Amino acid sequence: MSGTNVAEALVRRLADHGVRRFFGVPGGDCSLDVIDAAPRHGLDFVLTRTETAAAIMAGVTAGLTGAPGVLMTTRGPGIANAVNGVALAALDRMPVLVLSDGQELSHGHVSHQRFDQAAVLRPLVKAEGALEGADPVAELDALLHAAAAPPAGPAYLELIGGRIRADAPPAAPPPVDRPVPPPPQEAALEAARAVLGVARRPVIIAGLQAAEEDAALALRALAVAWDCPVLVTYMAKGAIGEDDPRAVGPFISGAAEEPLLRSADAVVLFGADPIEFMPQPWRYAQPVVQISTHGFARTYLQPAAAVTGDLAAAASALAGAVRPGGWPAEEVAGFRAAMRALALAPEDGDFSPGAIVAALAGAAPRDTRIAVDAGAHMLPVMALWPAQRPRGALISRGLATMGYALPAGIAASLAEPDRTVIAFTGDGGLMMCAAELATAAELGCRLVVVVLNDASMSLIKVKQRRRQLRAQGMDYGRTDFAAVARGFGCLGLSVRSTDDLLPAFRQAMEAGGPALLDVSIDPESYHVSVRRLRG
Numbered sequence: 001m002s003g004t005n006v007a008e009a010l011v012r013r014l015a016d017h018g019v020r021r022f023f024g025v026p027g028g029d030c031s032l033d034v035i036d037a038a039p040r041h042g043l044d045f046v047l048t049r050t051e052t053a054a055a056i057m058a059g060v061t062a063g064l065t066g067a068p069g070v071l072m073t074t075r076g077p078g079i080a081n082a083v084n085g086v087a088l089a090a091l092d093r094m095p096v097l098v099l100s101d102g103q104e105l106s107h108g109h110v111s112h113q114r115f116d117q118a119a120v121l122r123p124l125v126k127a128e129g130a131l132e133g134a135d136p137v138a139e140l141d142a143l144l145h146a147a148a149a150p151p152a153g154p155a156y157l158e159l160i161g162g163r164i165r166a167d168a169p170p171a172a173p174p175p176v177d178r179p180v181p182p183p184p185q186e187a188a189l190e191a192a193r194a195v196l197g198v199a200r201r202p203v204i205i206a207g208l209q210a211a212e213e214d215a216a217l218a219l220r221a222l223a224v225a226w227d228c229p230v231l232v233t234y235m236a237k238g239a240i241g242e243d244d245p246r247a248v249g250p251f252i253s254g255a256a257e258e259p260l261l262r263s264a265d266a267v268v269l270f271g272a273d274p275i276e277f278m279p280q281p282w283r284y285a286q287p288v289v290q291i292s293t294h295g296f297a298r299t300y301l302q303p304a305a306a307v308t309g310d311l312a313a314a315a316s317a318l319a320g321a322v323r324p325g326g327w328p329a330e331e332v333a334g335f336r337a338a339m340r341a342l343a344l345a346p347e348d349g350d351f352s353p354g355a356i357v358a359a360l361a362g363a364a365p366r367d368t369r370i371a372v373d374a375g376a377h378m379l380p381v382m383a384l385w386p387a388q389r390p391r392g393a394l395i396s397r398g399l400a401t402m403g404y405a406l407p408a409g410i411a412a413s414l415a416e417p418d419r420t421v422i423a424f425t426g427d428g429g430l431m432m433c434a435a436e437l438a439t440a441a442e443l444g445c446r447l448v449v450v451v452l453n454d455a456s457m458s459l460i461k462v463k464q465r466r467r468q469l470r471a472q473g474m475d476y477g478r479t480d481f482a483a484v485a486r487g488f489g490c491l492g493l494s495v496r497s498t499d500d501l502l503p504a505f506r507q508a509m510e511a512g513g514p515a516l517l518d519v520s521i522d523p524e525s526y527h528v529s530v531r532r533l534r535g
């Protein structure tokens with residue numbers, strides 16, 4: 001035996017895998033053993049207000065640090081409350097280890113807080129374990145490996161007191177290999193070359209896999225080699241720097257990018273994942289070359305050629321496949337300007353959501369990272385914020401859950417405390433996670449929360465109107481979020497006009513801790529612009 005117990009050995013192994021903090025809401029059982037061991041191995045425990053927020057923080061931490069994310073919950077209500085966050089890790093491709101208390105083996109008589117937790121999580125997790133084997137640390141390694149293998153996702157480890165308090169057997173050294181995509185097959189590359197060889201005007205749509213540093217570099221090189229326009233999905237924002245004249249704007253499965261794509265003669269999906277595409281069918285007839293690190297469970301579209309494997313290797317093998325020169329620079333600049341104008345909607349005045357986002361983008365430091373919630377506000381933010389680096393804009397697109405931006409912003413601030421983070425959210429989304437303002441205050445996060453407060457679930461209202469249903473049931477009372485923020489220990493400022501905006505933002509930037517701008521906007525702000533962008 002190793003002289004330490006299993007809980008200690010597991011925490012030490014998490015540290016070996018690069019984990020520096022984990023998130024959750026504990027119960028009185030195994031969570032306490034894990035929390036107790038954590039500081040001895042350099043791990044911080046971050047106590048959140050809800051389990052779903054903790055899961056979001058764990059997932060974002062994984063994306064920003066390269067180490068696995070770790071969520072800790074108690075049994076029963078704890079794990080049940082985390083389900084939306086586990087679904088996020090599954091659909092947004094985040095390697096998150098989900099730890100929860102199980103029921104003691106000797107507790108056959110217990111019904112309290114008892115249900116089949118593994119069965120609840122099974123549709124979402126890539127692997128599960130309960131430390132039944134002889135080597136708990138090897139079991140942890142296997143779960144982390146499964147979570148990280150493309151496509152990344154959550155893995156579930158159920159902890160039982162009798163098992164984690166037992167003596168740990170000696171552990172083998174941590175595995176050094178990380179799951180990596182295979183090299184692309186030559187036959188698939190040949191098929192792609194055949195399609196691209198006759199293309200003069202390809203458009204690249206970069207997706208979430210292009211947010212990896214090496215893939216992003218390869219994307220930039222490919223865009224130069226082909227001298228072609230690039231659209232990015234929301235999760236790939238920043239994979240190509242938005243100062244690059246070839247970066248036209250976001251791909252939103254909507255009307256905004258349609259003129260560009262209709263004038264292309266081939267479309268290359270570079271690391272795009274079907275979870276990023278809206279439900280409506282693919283609307284373009286041009287041949288599609290799909291380049292992805294892995295295959296997908298569902299076929300969203302039928303590509304003319306599909307290359308599976310390492311994106312950087314595929315990009316370099318295909319760099320000479322297109323003869324550049326088909327896209328005059330002024331034409332690409334025209335598409336770029338048109339998309340921006342749609343999102344900015346200048347006719348909506350200088351206090352429209354687009355104008356507010358553009359003003360903040362002009363005032364924020366260049367390397368500011370943003371986190372964005374689900375809702376109508378997401379469209380102008382994602383179209384107008386100039387992200388220069390991969391993961392410069394954090395957003396949930398696979399699950400597209402509300403209540404994401406604030407916890408994501410907190411995790412981003414913890415990962416890089418000196419970098420400015422702005423969390424853009426609607427009032428509905430903030431309602432779902434507002435208590436995490438207290439978490440941000442306690443942690444001293446340098447985070448600015450911008451609530452585009454229209455007292456309404458605007459995105460759903462737009463859809464209601466589009467279906468010619470009566471606009472009803474979508475409005476909230478107007479909440480004073482500045483007062484709410486102050487109640488939680490943050491700086492809270494009300495913004496009611498253009499004149500208030502930048503002074504308040506500057507005050508927020510100087511606050512040294514979390515600040516919230518409650519920006520009151522007209523509930524009708526989005527109706528024209530969302531329809532124009534999405535169609």
Ligand SMILES: Cc1ncc(C[n+]2csc(CCOP(=O)(O)OP(=O)(O)O)c2C)c(N)n1
Pocket residue numbers: 373374375376377378400401402403425426427428429430452454456457458459460
């Ligand atoms: C947890 C969750 N519940 C419901 C939805 C469906 N939904 C998407 S956007 C939206 C409205 C969001 O309202 P708000 O946060 O106020 O933002 P706005 O649309 O007004 O910008 C809803 C209800 C969702 N995506 N996630």
